[in-house]
Amino acid sequence: MCSPPKQMVLVRRVRNRPLDRGGVRECSSHVEPRPRQGPQSARSTCTLPHRPAAVPRFELPMSEIRSIEEAEFRQAMRNLASGVAIVATGTALERRGLTVSSITSICIEPPCLLVGISISSGTHDAILANGKFGVSLLAIDHQDIALRFAGRDGSKGVQKFDTAPWDQGVLDVPLLQSAVCALECVLHHYQVVGTHGVFIGRTVAARPGDGSPLVNCRGELRTLP
Numbered sequence: 001m002c003s004p005p006k007q008m009v010l011v012r013r014v015r016n017r018p019l020d021r022g023g024v025r026e027c028s029s030h031v032e033p034r035p036r037q038g039p040q041s042a043r044s045t046c047t048l049p050h051r052p053a054a055v056p057r058f059e060l061p062m063s064e065i066r067s068i069e070e071a072e073f074r075q076a077m078r079n080l081a082s083g084v085a086i087v088a089t090g091t092a093l094e095r096r097g098l099t100v101s102s103i104t105s106i107c108i109e110p111p112c113l114l115v116g117i118s119i120s121s122g123t124h125d126a127i128l129a130n131g132k133f134g135v136s137l138l139a140i141d142h143q144d145i146a147l148r149f150a151g152r153d154g155s156k157g158v159q160k161f162d163t164a165p166w167d168q169g170v171l172d173v174p175l176l177q178s179a180v181c182a183l184e185c186v187l188h189h190y191q192v193v194g195t196h197g198v199f200i201g202r203t204v205a206a207r208p209g210d211g212s213p214l215v216n217c218r219g220e221l222r223t224l225p
């Protein structure tokens, strides 16, 4: 496949900010889950990613592509309504978790979700070490839990788990009992993009719950109308 025409490439040589902080580092972890047994296994066994024969590429170096300013990007992203979840891993005193809104479903076959976690977060390293994580989708009455797991009440590490009942699921990962839905994932793919680790989890269990989903939009935690 050929490269895009030069005039379509958004390039400013003035006010140029190098992209090293936002560049993509190669995958440092790729964990293949064990295929399920039985008749489902053929359908759900993961194959290598399908790649197009050729990927269109900008011919210019990344350092010459101007990205928008941080504040402008933040302002734009405030308009993206997203669900809110607790992503957690570990057992007993080693449990670690954080509030996330950067979570999305990316693929049905195999069933995968994606979450972006700051590399400075303690949970980031714990997930890499354990290779699995639980996702508890929060309800409107979980606002205090969302703030607690974001560290807003000063609690840290395993302390965060003190206020609500949790169980450990089939993968032995922490799941909030009252979650709108709880999912369990094995780490399928990991990649660093700038300040964040992008975790792709392959879902091996899902447990529906009750409640109206908590939504993060324009700096507020709210419910759906």
Ligand SMILES: Cc1cc2nc3c(=O)[nH]c(=O)nc-3n(C[C@H](O)[C@H](O)[C@H](O)COP(=O)(O)O)c2cc1C
Pocket: 084, 096, 097, 098, 099, 100, 101, 102, 103, 116, 117, 118, 120, 121, 122, 123, 124, 146, 147, 149, 150, 151, 156, 157, 216
């Ligand atoms: C609504 C909301 C959404 C958040 N989403 C994310 C996110 O997607 N990724 C992330 O790294 N941090 C996110 N945070 C911030 C983390 O929850 C926060 O930094 C947390 O203290 C990290 O905890 P840890 O260091 O114990 O892992 C969010 C915070 C809030 C309040």
